[in-house]
Amino acid sequence: MKWPAAFYRRGVDQPDFTGKVVVIHCSSGQGGGVFEGARLVRIGFSHFVVGRKVELEPWRGESPSNVTAWFGINEIGQMYVYETLEEARRAHDPDGP
Secondary structure, three states: OOOOHHHHOOOOOOOOOOOOEEEEEEOOOOOEEEEEEEEEEEEOOEEEEEEEEEOOOHHHOOOOOOEEEEEEHHHEEEEEEEOOHHHHHHHOOOOOO
8 A cells, every 4th residue: 555645754744842831722621731842753643742741830739740641633622832831821820910
């Protein structure tokens, strides 16, 4: 079987999250997280955003930091990319300006 050329475009459409903070919301409305060191990984025909999970509000203790999490691209409803964790915290602070 011969696959279309799009399957062989190594890195052409790869977003660069180097040094950025990525906030993911799942399309189901449940789940997601905040990630540092995120990258796009392909396994077979599936693509994942993989990164180290961090907390916007560390005092909440919802989940452990320093956990590597994988999110399937097809499960992502929204994704925000910030320069720093502080910028992401300001953008998602419900009590902020």
